[in-house]
Amino acid sequence: MTDILREHAEQQFAAELHELAKSDTHSRPPRWQLSPWATATYLLGGRLENGFEVSPKYIGNRRLIEIAIATLATDRALLLIGVPGTAKSWVSEHLAAAISGDSTLIVQGTAGTSEEAIRYGWNYARLLAEGPSEAALVPGPVMNAMRQGQIARVEELTRIPSDVQDALITILSEKSLPVPELNSEVQALKGFNVIATANNRDKGVNELSSALKRRFNTVVLPTPETVDEEVEIVQRRVASLGRALELPAEAPAIEEIRRLVILFRELRAGVTTDGKTKLKSPSGTLSTAEAISVITHGLSLAAHFGDGRLRASDLAAGLVGAVIKDPVQDRLVWQEYLETVVKERNGWKDLYRASKDLG
């Protein structure tokens, strides 16, 4: 165990990557550390021929990952879209780690991201002293990726102002980055590509120009398909987070997680799991990530103020806050859900009462 709070994917799973590369017999596109097949195995997990167990990084639809990898194998850029908390950045990090062995060539998109962050900047002291020169140039992550034939990542692409976004167009279509100051350009080596992530909810904030959009293949990462899948994700993450935060409470019972997951899924999908009753959906996303935080929140309440066991009342506090994001509309939705679904359901009485008490 290192003292680093969070290791990069290629550090944390170095052993797996090594084993995969060793047993990988399929052909690799230029400068790929693994073949597309092995990359898929790295993300989705599986057992290698020599018996080595690769842990799953992404639990969900195999086809989506295949589309993503096939996209990167052609020279099209990949755009991962999804509501917050659907593992977009997670998938992008692991793809970069598997393909290039380096997930750190990253541009974080914010409202303040400038063109320099995407292209290159200058060392101004040197620029003033020597004038424009190769030595005064400070390459950005994308430029480095182009030079080394690696994968560059752009996080939250739609948070970046539109005019800055468009700096990517030349990079993606011409695969080159002109440096007019030096009258030169950087041409990308084979193996270079871009993985961008964008948030569904930001739609319309900085909509991609259609010229830029056309250069991406889009893969939508959905919320987990089945209850079991989501329960597994939540349980894995809660277990690792609980260790990190050193919560003294007992690990939550699987039933409690399942109940919460069902509740989230029903509200998210707008229909009960038996498919019989339609529901209104609240304005929040109710992602898996939020389910995880409700559970950890409940655990810490139970540990510090309760008897150490996660009970409905501990859960309800975080739950109401997660569901009701808009104080008027969401409250109606929540009340309707309580009255029409939770109240009637066997074994959910404690949750109904706890939620009612909170108002």
Next chain:
Amino acid sequence: MPASPLTIFGIRHHGPGSARSLCRALEALQPDILLVEGPPDADDLLPWVAHADLQPPVALLVYAAENPRQAVYYPFAVFSPEWQAIQYGLRRSLPVRFMDLPQGYQLSVSSEPVSVGGKPESEDQVSGKQEANGSLPPSLAPLSPDPLSPISLDPLRWIAETTGYSDPERFWEHLVEQRRQDRDLFAAILELMEALRQEVEQLPEASPPPAGEDIEACREAHMRQAIRAAQGEGFQRIAAVCGAWHAPALRPDHFPAKADAGRLKNLPRVKTAAAWVPWSYGRLAWESGYGAGLESPGWYDALWQAGENNLSPTEVTIRWMAQVAHLLRGEDLSASSAHVIEAVRLAESLAALRNRPLPGLPELNEATRAVFCFGDDLPLRLIREKLIVSERLGHVPAEAPMTPLHADLAAQQKRLRLPAEASFRDLDLDLRNPTDLGRSYLLHRLDILHIPWGQMQRLSGKSGTFHELWRLQWQPELAVRAVEASLWGNTVAEAAAAFIRHTAEQAEDLPALTGLVGGALLADLPDAVGALLARLDTAAALASDTGQLMDALPPLAEVLRYGNVRQTDTEMVAGVVGGLIARICVGLPAACASLNNDAAAEMFTRLMAVQRAVGLLQDPAHQQPWQATLATLADQAGLHGLLAGRACALLLEGHRFTAEEVSRRLGLALSTANEPAHAAAWVEGLLKGSGALLVHDDTLWQIIADWVAALPEETFTPLLPLLRRTFSTFTPPERRALGERARHGGQAPAAHRPSAADFDEGQAEAVLAVVGRLLGIQLTSEKTA
């Protein structure tokens, strides 16, 4: 064995690959007779296939002549191997025969489960029967939707999946493309199926033999007999086309003829009739859940056309993507040629990643979604509707034999003595009379099916509840509509019910659905009501307009209380009604906030309607939350006076508020601190339409009287106009009665207050008989009993 004069072609139903290789094989064989798996009942209809106006997709409909509800559909598309085989035979003037066990036997053997109508699940049954032409035992599907083993349901799919293909058609294509000698191919299929059949026979007898097994044996025996008959007639090159599964069982020399003849002896038989009906690709696709339902007829059509035009696999992909782009452009979505190029590249690299030789429909769809649709599912749905399924409709020539729906309509017209006449005719129906009621049902059902034979006229004057006035005029194009409607069912009632269900699935908002419920009740379609309610429940959950919810409640409450729904549905109606009331209760306070006069008046009407509905149901589980909601309303700040006053009145009526409480609230509402308009509205809400109540209800009278009496003069004068305004909504006799009562010091007129003392038993006895007749019940006085 010497060169057998018989060649068996095991095909995959609706498989374009099968159809293509069958065409080539027939060309090579040059048979002199064609035997096709299909109902001999319909042999007479075969020549129609050559008719220019009979355009696939069409279905061959075989039904019991006396009971059209028992029916089987055999759908054909242009890419159905059977269709191509029949076409081939007719083009060369060869004898073409169906060789399956006649449906006359099958319908009689499995009469109950196969019946298509009279059951709520009739729609499933109809489509289940599509499998009659599906790869396997047709009777299996309707009898046991949960198939005995996936192998026997669709053997090719099973093999395809075992060998790692997602799509049997791809597997088939692959098989066909690689082997050019098609006759060898069919021999190989024969072998493959034989091995598979042995495999199935060896399956542990975990489940009891399916009900359809007998029929299966009979069908195969009959097919063998048909082949023997053809051999007996001296044909030299017999071609038999059947589902791949049956192929090994059709070799007559492998089975004793005697046993076959014995098996077929003494089978019960019913008289059948057959007709061509127009079909649609959508209907071919309908039942994907059943396994043999076709998921992508449009795609198969494209594959077939590609084969016709000798396109290479890459060209198929390119052409498909170009079509996608074209379609999207037609819908104003951006789709450039560059998109097409990228989509084709992605589809091909996906296929490579999955070790497929060429992209199949899944790869094409995924590439389309990633490149064209930016990950969005919506355009993909469009593509699915228009391209993958496609909306192609078949056509049947007008002179082809009549469909059962048309026949049923004719029979009903005869029974109800309602001839189809081209001139206007007005019809006054008295719904208490069974014949007239039947007529009304028929006309309403036809109306639902968009066969506007009768126009319902507005009634004036006459008591409207049991009279209907119709204007009838039959027009020739209505016959065409009747043929179109036969897509939905074989009798008018069944088709109307199926159509209503279909419309309900499309309808989005509550009022439309409530209207449909009304229509279904008028047309006496209890089956459809169930489906409607399910949709209504869904729509109610999503409806954000409480007003719509309130409008939907009263008709449903009436259905629940008096309606003609069957026993099983009652629970469902109760569920929907409960959900509606719960949602109304949650949403009402917000929906009543800040309304202007017009909106408040509208809400007032709704409030009363809901109150009546809740009263009608007499269920404390509904009354309690409803009253709690009314109480919230009564306390709600800024509520329009009309509604606040009415909430008070209703709560007084429901004994939730005491007289003192209402009196206090009246005083509050009418205190001079309030806007006069608000105060007037409040009193109006409290008293509106209840003039008679005020005359006879002591409590209400006392509240108003006490309050008026307690008013100091300086308040009374400004309030007088407001009160006057409210009282002016009462009828003159009511106002007079109120005046009378006021003059008598608040005592109600004595005649209205009978007591036990002045009750004359004898006089009452005399009226009892008349009252009994009016109510239609037997009344006996306690004395005589």
